[in-house]
Amino acid sequence: MPFMIVDKVHAKVLMFNADGRLQGATPALLGLARGDDSVPGIGERMMSTIRPEERTTPAGRFVASLDRDIHGQEMLWVDYETAISLHRVVKGKPSEQRAQRLSSVTTDDNRVSYGCINVPVNFYDKVVSPAFTGTNGVVYVLPETRSAREVFGSYDIRGDALQVARQQAATPTDLSAAIRN
Known part of the structure; x- marks a missing residue:
């Protein structure tokens, strides 16, 4: 299966084909709050009720597949239970300046989403969508506050x-x- 690594510390996404060859890498926008866990029940809540400290991108291993959002836009479901997906960067509020954050040289400003992973439109269209079309894949979201052993059961x-x-x-x-x- 194709697989992806989301490196939260460096705010990067790396996409690999089923043979393990790197297909592309790009900066990403992530959840506003640092942390490796989602608040229980967060996927069932209205976005307006989610506090800033609850806006995390959870770490873990997820089987992901393409689907459509409520507006008909294709996206990659990473974790359905916590409503985390990877999708093309959205405009958001003008004050968030999401596109500018993606193109900045620092990763300090890449924390802005409710937990979803935002990537540049071109990367999504040319790398992510073709890799997951007609198949599931695996998304590894690397931890930033816990050890890999705690998250993945690694040795x-x-x-x-x-x-x-x-x-x-x-x-x-x-x-x-x-x-x-």
């Missing part, structure tokens, strides 16, 4: 590598003894 690479090295070091001796017997 400690250094600890596991040390254990594997010890096992490999012990194996030749065990094999030598087995061959001699």
Whole structure:
């Protein structure tokens, strides 16, 4: 399946095809508030009731697919339960200056959405939409306040590598003894 990595710390989206080849990368706009979890029930609430500190882009692994919003515009559903999608940048309020934020050199101003991931129109149309047309894919949203282990259940690479090295070091001796017997 195609997959995407959303790097919240660097406010970037990287898109890969099913063979793992990078198809493109772009800056992104993310939820206003830092954090890796969504408020319970947030996907069922009216946007006008969502407080600034609740506007997070949740971290995790999500199976995503294309769909249409209430206005008929195509978007990529990332997490239906929390109403998080990835879509073309929207105008929003004039004071938000979303397009300008996407093109700025700093990531400090890329926090503005209610949690959705906004990407440039051209990137969505040329990279995201073709990659997910006719198939599901996986979106990995990297954590920013919790560890990867907490979010993805990943293992400690250094600890596991040390254990594997010890096992490999012990194996030749065990094999030598087995061959001699």
